[in-house]
Amino acid sequence: METNPADNLIISKTDLAALLNAKHATPHSVLGMHPHKRGRSPGVVARAFVSGAVACDVVELDVQPNPGFAMTRLAPEGLFEVLIPQHASVFRYQLRATYASGEIRQFFDPYCFLPTLGDQELYLFSEGNEHRIYEKLGSHVRNLGGVPGVSFAVWAPSAARVSVVGNFNHWDGRYHPMRSLGASGVWELFVPGLGEGELYKFEIRDQHGHVRLKTDPYGTYFEPPPNNAAIVFDTGKFKWTDGPWLAGRRANAGQLDRPMSIYEVHFGSWRRKPEDADRPLSYREAAPLLADYAVEMGFTHIEVLPLAEFPFDGSWGYQVTGFYAPTHRYGTPEDFAWFVDYLHGRGLGVILDWVPAHFPRDSFALAEFDGTHLYEHADPRQGAHMDWGTLIFNYGRNEVRCFLTANALAWCDRYHLDGLRVDAVASMLYLDYSRKEGQWVPNKFGGRENLEAIDFIRRVNDLVHQYHPGVVMIAEESTSFAGVSKPTKDGGLGFDYKWNMGWMNDTLRYFTKEPIVRRYHHSDLTFGMLYQYAEKFITVFSHDEVVHGKASMLFKMGAWHIAEKAAHLRSLYAHTWGWPGKKLLFMGSEFAQSREWAHDTSLDWHLCQYPDHEGVRLLVRDLNKLYRSEPVLGENDFNSQGFRWITCHDADANLIAYLRNDAAEQTLFAIVGHFGGAQRDYRIGVPRQGFWREVINTNSEFYGGSGLGNDGGRTAEEQPRDGFAQSINVTLPPHTTVIFKWTAPVELPAKPVEASLPAGPDVV
Numbered sequence: 001m002e003t004n005p006a007d008n009l010i011i012s013k014t015d016l017a018a019l020l021n022a023k024h025a026t027p028h029s030v031l032g033m034h035p036h037k038r039g040r041s042p043g044v045v046a047r048a049f050v051s052g053a054v055a056c057d058v059v060e061l062d063v064q065p066n067p068g069f070a071m072t073r074l075a076p077e078g079l080f081e082v083l084i085p086q087h088a089s090v091f092r093y094q095l096r097a098t099y100a101s102g103e104i105r106q107f108f109d110p111y112c113f114l115p116t117l118g119d120q121e122l123y124l125f126s127e128g129n130e131h132r133i134y135e136k137l138g139s140h141v142r143n144l145g146g147v148p149g150v151s152f153a154v155w156a157p158s159a160a161r162v163s164v165v166g167n168f169n170h171w172d173g174r175y176h177p178m179r180s181l182g183a184s185g186v187w188e189l190f191v192p193g194l195g196e197g198e199l200y201k202f203e204i205r206d207q208h209g210h211v212r213l214k215t216d217p218y219g220t221y222f223e224p225p226p227n228n229a230a231i232v233f234d235t236g237k238f239k240w241t242d243g244p245w246l247a248g249r250r251a252n253a254g255q256l257d258r259p260m261s262i263y264e265v266h267f268g269s270w271r272r273k274p275e276d277a278d279r280p281l282s283y284r285e286a287a288p289l290l291a292d293y294a295v296e297m298g299f300t301h302i303e304v305l306p307l308a309e310f311p312f313d314g315s316w317g318y319q320v321t322g323f324y325a326p327t328h329r330y331g332t333p334e335d336f337a338w339f340v341d342y343l344h345g346r347g348l349g350v351i352l353d354w355v356p357a358h359f360p361r362d363s364f365a366l367a368e369f370d371g372t373h374l375y376e377h378a379d380p381r382q383g384a385h386m387d388w389g390t391l392i393f394n395y396g397r398n399e400v401r402c403f404l405t406a407n408a409l410a411w412c413d414r415y416h417l418d419g420l421r422v423d424a425v426a427s428m429l430y431l432d433y434s435r436k437e438g439q440w441v442p443n444k445f446g447g448r449e450n451l452e453a454i455d456f457i458r459r460v461n462d463l464v465h466q467y468h469p470g471v472v473m474i475a476e477e478s479t480s481f482a483g484v485s486k487p488t489k490d491g492g493l494g495f496d497y498k499w500n501m502g503w504m505n506d507t508l509r510y511f512t513k514e515p516i517v518r519r520y521h522h523s524d525l526t527f528g529m530l531y532q533y534a535e536k537f538i539t540v541f542s543h544d545e546v547v548h549g550k551a552s553m554l555f556k557m558g559a560w561h562i563a564e565k566a567a568h569l570r571s572l573y574a575h576t577w578g579w580p581g582k583k584l585l586f587m588g589s590e591f592a593q594s595r596e597w598a599h600d601t602s603l604d605w606h607l608c609q610y611p612d613h614e615g616v617r618l619l620v621r622d623l624n625k626l627y628r629s630e631p632v633l634g635e636n637d638f639n640s641q642g643f644r645w646i647t648c649h650d651a652d653a654n655l656i657a658y659l660r661n662d663a664a665e666q667t668l669f670a671i672v673g674h675f676g677g678a679q680r681d682y683r684i685g686v687p688r689q690g691f692w693r694e695v696i697n698t699n700s701e702f703y704g705g706s707g708l709g710n711d712g713g714r715t716a717e718e719q720p721r722d723g724f725a726q727s728i729n730v731t732l733p734p735h736t737t738v739i740f741k742w743t744a745p746v747e748l749p750a751k752p753v754e755a756s757l758p759a760g761p762d763v764v
Helices: 013-020 119-127 243-251 283-297 333-345 398-415 425-429 451-467 501-511 515-521 523-530 562-578 605-609 611-629
Strands: 032-038 041-049 053-060 068-070 072-075 079-085 093-099 104-107 138-144 147-155 161-166 186-192 199-205 211-214 261-265 301-304 322-326 349-354 419-422 472-475 497-499 537-541 582-586 643-647 655-661 668-674 680-686 691-697 713-715 726-732 736-743
Touching: 013 072, 013 079, 032 079, 041 053, 041 093, 053 072, 053 079, 068 079, 119 398, 138 186, 147 199, 161 186, 243 333, 261 283, 261 611, 283 333, 283 611, 301 419, 322 333, 322 398, 333 349, 333 398, 349 398, 398 419, 398 451, 425 451, 451 472, 501 515, 501 523, 501 537, 501 562, 515 523, 562 611, 562 655, 562 668, 562 736, 582 611, 605 611, 611 691, 643 680, 655 680, 668 680, 668 726, 713 726, 713 736, 726 736
Parallel strands: 261 301, 261 582, 301 349, 349 419, 419 472, 472 497, 497 537, 537 582
Antiparallel strands: 032 041, 041 079, 053 068, 053 093, 072 079, 093 104, 138 147, 147 186, 161 199, 199 211, 643 655, 655 668, 668 736, 680 726, 691 713, 691 736
16 A cells, blocks of 8 residues: 555645645744654754755765765655754755656755845845845845856735746746745845756735736846746846046036036947848947947937836836846846946046936736735825836835835946936825826825825935936926925035026027017016026926927927028027036937927938038037036036126117126127028117127028128127127127127237438438
């Protein structure tokens, strides 16, 4: 009669059933090796759950020759057990498994290792203050006691059971259930023998018995949709060469009023490979091409639309599912590090769009992660964005705040980024953002401000500045919330810069009008100066302005013909570079792309063969060079004494003129914007005698204009105008901005007096 192994089992039937049905919440209490006493005899019991094994032995390592103890198979799924007498305590061992194919493998048991997280780390995480939690949670290649493998850890406090699954266990949650680390809500497991390249997910059983497969919130690399599995990757192996760049960045930390001209790029559509099925460039392919172009154009920084992993191309990266992972679309995390390192070597800073304002509802990602509203609020009035169909982070929960704060630090730490542009800050600041009455929950004081989000923003800005001096934090904030770019110690949010959305909207509204009616909208040109110095502004024409039926920058212009539209756009850009504020321009806008931007095709680079487009590009290049070479323009943006109106009220002439100057008024620029359709000779007042050299004329033939201008400049005449004792009479072509730079009068030496000649016959 055949003996049933289960008749002599040591494990309880309850534990056995829980393991076999993937319901065991404390697998380390039964799997692995444990002291066991049967009667008066000491011993140890060992259990292993090995996928596909038909036999298994325990091999003692510290005794020669290594003895093996045959285990009893308790279930055909591969659950084994053995009682080893005469061992008072557990010992070092490996498992030797035999498979149906005849293959024999010997390996360390995952259930013989201590936890990879300590009490202090877990305490700080629960408190929201473990700033490097990304080094503990997620997956990490480790060597524990000489044993190589991968540690896995995930926060899922309401889960009934969590397993790590992958190809290594046939995606079966029964074989690698994880250990719960108590009240922290963290589950962890070290799996020896694994390494880089392993695909994995977390299988989570919730309190209602439902099983969900989730990707790792702290994953550093992901496979493409539809599977979206995380991939084990060592982000610390890249050898950086940008030490001098980082040293210079630290040395200049806090010097915010410096030249900053940002080229905003969507990685997948800047340039493609038409000969290779029109695929996007990889990180390594794009780096030299993008660097060459940006350096030629005079930009100081590249800002890339979000590159954290996202499943849907049409979201442009703004609906993130892998917050810690550069997207797989263009290469590995190491390739992205190479991209940043290369741009630093070419003198270019790298800014990344960062999206802590919301996350998508994809079932494989953060939404209802452990069967509860873990990262988001349960109440949709607090936890859901009506406009975008996404979920809002619960900024008041310590572990969520820790996840997001550490995420900002991780991008700076792992990838040496020079700045984070924080998306949709307004949606974070206000509880009633895009909501009607009754659709939102007031804060504890009855107000509309999201106090938890404000606290989070202040904290993350301070921590980035603390850990990474010189890295800049930039807010896309579309309201008049006070103190966005004010230090937190002074009551502000702590950003370094804020996008100037108001100026952008007003200015574009003016330029979309035809010249004949612009006189009625003149205040759109001037209103921005009322608040210009309330924040440290970046003047932006971003991707948001050239999509969704808004038209390209070129086709926004209030004109009928391309040549005239190009003239309008040139005059706008010269005015923009003359106006106070750092600069940002979205790719394609610098050469006046005709169509709206599309995320799935390349920019229309062929347009640069035409003067109307190439002229705009050359102008942007020259404006950047002027801006970077003249401290009055590039290092004087936040000084209210460095701006002065010459004339701001001549609406009938569609004209504004203003000065940019240093504190001593020894360097002076006069910017004259003439946005009407008729040529004018116009007198403007200037504060100095001397020659005012014409350094930029957007009507130059070089830029595609007619060439009409001021013959290199004008000399000031003693004719009062605009409150000044002298003035210059300038020729203003239609739709033209002219920039003049003052040159001090040259003192000519006095004419020498000729000596008197004696009278005489030789003198004629």
